[in-house]
Amino acid sequence: MGTLTVGEVARESGVSGSAVRFYERQGLITAGRTGGNQRRFDSDAACRIRVARVAQRVGLTVNDIRDLLAALPPDPQPADWQGLHDRLTAEAERRIRDLHAALDDIGSGRRLCDL
Amino acid sequence: MGTLTVGEVARESGVSGSAVRFYERQGLITAGRTGGNQRRFDSDAACRIRVARVAQRVGLTVNDIRDLLAALPPDPQPADWQGLHDRLTAEAERRIRDLHAALDDIGSGRRLCDL
DNA sequence: CTAGGACTTGAAGTAATGGTGAAGTCAATG
DNA sequence: CATTGACTTCACCATTACTTCAAGTCCTAG
Numbered sequence: 126m127g128t129l130t131v132g133e134v135a136r137e138s139g140v141s142g143s144a145v146r147f148y149e150r151q152g153l154i155t156a157g158r159t160g161g162n163q164r165r166f167d168s169d170a171a172c173r174i175r176v177a178r179v180a181q182r183v184g185l186t187v188n189d190i191r192d193l194l195a196a197l198p199p200d201p202q203p204a205d206w207q208g209l210h211d212r213l214t215a216e217a218e219r220r221i222r223d224l225h226a227a228l229d230d231i232g233s234g235r236r237l238c239d240l
Numbered sequence: 241m242g243t244l245t246v247g248e249v250a251r252e253s254g255v256s257g258s259a260v261r262f263y264e265r266q267g268l269i270t271a272g273r274t275g276g277n278q279r280r281f282d283s284d285a286a287c288r289i290r291v292a293r294v295a296q297r298v299g300l301t302v303n304d305i306r307d308l309l310a311a312l313p314p315d316p317q318p319a320d321w322q323g324l325h326d327r328l329t330a331e332a333e334r335r336i337r338d339l340h341a342a343l344d345d346i347g348s349g350r351r352l353c354d355l
Numbered sequence: 356c357t358a359g360g361a362c363t364t365g366a367a368g369t370a371a372t373g374g375t376g377a378a379g380t381c382a383a384t385g
Numbered sequence: 386c387a388t389t390g391a392c393t394t395c396a397c398c399a400t401t402a403c404t405t406c407a408a409g410t411c412c413t414a415g
């Protein structure tokens with residue numbers, strides 16, 4: 126059972142409280158509940174949200190990120206981090222390749238109309 | 241006044257008819273009307289849509305593309321094409337730089353949590 | 356114990372990019 | 386003239402990633 130409230134996780138992770146609740150609904154993070162039904166997070170929640178934000182910069186959707194984080198245990202080992210790392214890198218590189226392909230087409234000398 | 245129907249432009253440009261109408265609503269292309277209120281396009285419409293698709297590959301929104309195409313006269317001169325070309329290239333390169341920055345952060349050796 | 360801030364839910368709103376379906380109209384053909 | 390396929394508008398559906406709102410509850414400090 127965690128000790129952090131929504132607001133605390135929000136501040137620690139740099140997103141809004143509504144986003145924290147949204148991420149919990151989406152399964153990116155999990156929370157315990159107090160007797161009064163308030164969410165209490167473990168400190169890894171903020172970490173997972175930070176990872177999620179990096180993944181968003183790479184262009185992953187929240188759904189993609191849920192799957193990504195599903196492979197990340199509560200207390201990740203170096204190998205887990207490495208796996209995440211590799212997946213994010215591969216995805217970023219894929220997107221870069223797509224953009225390069227578009228650039229190549231644009232610069233191909235053909236009229237843009239004929240692409 | 242053009243001669244092409246929605247369906248013809250759709251086939252020529254590779255998008256659906258509903259997309260053609262959508263693009264007209266959004267101001268990416270313009271159409272005349274027959275006495276019976278049907279759209280009739282000039283042949284440059286398909287061209288503009290093709291340009292729009294390229295711009296989408298680069299990551300521009302329809303709004304961005306409207307602005308981009310607003311600078312493109314009905315009968316574009318080489319300089320007009322060059323301007324488009326430059327803007328698309330710059331935008332693609334910017335996005336590639338952003339992804340590279342993300343890659344650098346991911347590969348920085350710091351824990352993903354601390355980014 | 357009470358005031359106040361932080362929290363709860365669910366529903367609805369937003370912007371982007373179209374797709375879908377209904378009900379009706381137009382145009383070309385046999 | 387009647388059919389048929391393509392067209393028209395309008396309005397609603399879907400997805401993504403949240404935000405906002407209302408009404409109500411919890412928790413902590415004084």
